[in-house]
Amino acid sequence: MIFELLSVGLVISACLAIFLDEAVYSVAALAGTFFLTSVLYALSGAVFVAVFQFAVGAGTLAILFLSGEMLSEKPAKVSQKTLLSIVAVGVILSLPAIFLSVPGQKTVFSEVTFGEALWDLRAFDVVLQGFVILTVALGIVIILHERRKGK
């Protein structure tokens, strides 16, 4: 039952994030989506993923809130009718996920631990991704610096 409630909440918050006009409210709804997703992961037994989702979501949202404040005008009030219709759309959209199911293979091919998988099997990917993250961070710094210099 808890999974069904979480999935309904997830779809409703996703709908709110898209359909609400004000950027700040939209970001607040996205925060709800991230939070519910991480709870869903934690309850499914994927604790590492839940912690990562929570950390990444918190970081992204902090920046998004600042950007939302900066990029949008004064937030207008959302009418109750609009809010209720968005929630209704969310509930209707989440019904297929609750009542339908896709047949799939549930065979476990390997029983490696998280540490082994990350550092032994995917070590090259991890190192490569470290480089990618470093490059992206440098790229962002350069983009912002060039912009400031251009002024």
Added chain:
Amino acid sequence: MDYVILSLVLLAIGIYGLLTKRHLLKVFVSVELIATAATLNFVMLVPSVGKGLGEAFLVLAFATDTCVSGVILALLVIIHKKYGTSDIGELVKIEQEK
């Protein structure tokens, strides 16, 4: 209860937002929703590939997602500073007037 369908629903909402919304921040929110749908699908794959390997894939996916978010946000801030608007329609008009 099926996570595949749930992730499909999230993907559909994200794509709808990506195609219809004109504010750049809303476009970014749509991209985030699509990424969330993808990671949810990865969680569904975890029983098939083994828990450790599945979680390792997910952590790598999160790192990529964070990189994408960083680049998009930097570009968003620059565009807003340069043109003074975040509306895609207005940006197209400004570019056409040049």
